[in-house]
C-alpha cells in the first residue's frame with residue numbers, strides 16, 4: 001500500500017508557505033504590540049510612583065553622613081551587607097585617624113580592620129578601602145561607570161552612588177530596599193541588580209533617575225519594609241499588585 005501523500009503542486013506549496021509566514025508575521029506583530037503596550041503601562045506606573053514619592057519625601061535625601069567625595073565613596077564601600085547607621089558610626093573614628101586619601105592609602109591594615117570591624121567582612125573591606133585609596137592618590141575620583149568599577153571594592157551600586165551623589169549625573173542605585181520596592185510594585189521582574197538597573201532606567205527620563213533611586217530607597221526603609229510592609233496606609237497601594245496578598249496575610253495575624 002502506498003502511504004505517501006502526493007507532493008503538493010508548486011503553486012499550492014507557495015500559497016501555503018506564504019500564508020504560514022503571514023501567520024508568523026501576525027503573531028510577531030501581536031507580541032511586539034503587547035511589548036509596547038506593557039512598556040507604556042510600566043512607564044506610566046513609574047511616572048506615578050515618581051510623582052507621589054517626590055512630593056511626599058524630603059527634597060534632599062542622604063543616608064551617609066560623610067559628604068566629602070572621597071570619604072563618601074569609602075562609606076559606600078563599607079555599607080555593603082550592613083546598615084548605614086553602623087557605617088556612620090565607624091567612619092567617624094576611621095577618618096579621624098586617617099583623614100586623607102594619602103593617610104588611608106598607607107594605613108596599617110590591622111588598624112583599619114579594628115576600626116571597621118562592626119561593618120562585617122572587615123578584612124576584605126579594609127583591603128578594599130586601602131587599595132582604593134592607593135589607586136586614588138594624586139587623582140580625582142572618576143566620574144564614569146567604566147572607570148569607577150575598576151577601583152578595588154567598587155561595584156555598580158557604589159559607582160552609581162558616586163555618579164549620582166557626587167557628580168549629579170543620572171544614576172539608578174539598586175540596593176536591597178530599592179530592589180524590593182520596585183519588584184513589589186511590579187516595575188521589574190527580576191532580582192538581579194544589574195537587570196533591575198537596566199529595566200528601571202528604560203522607564204523614566206534620565207534626569208529623574210537619581211531622585212527616583214533616593215525616594216524609592218527611603219520609602220523602602222520607612223514604609224515598604226522587608227517583613228511587614230505598611231500597605232494599609234501606603235500611598236502607592238492603588239497601583240501596587242502586591243498589596244492584597246500582604247493585607248490578607250496581615251489580617252490572618
Ligand code: SF4
Nearest residue numbers: 224229231234240243
Ligand atoms: S502597597 Fe504594600 S507592598 Fe505595595 S508598595 Fe505599598 S507598602 Fe509596599
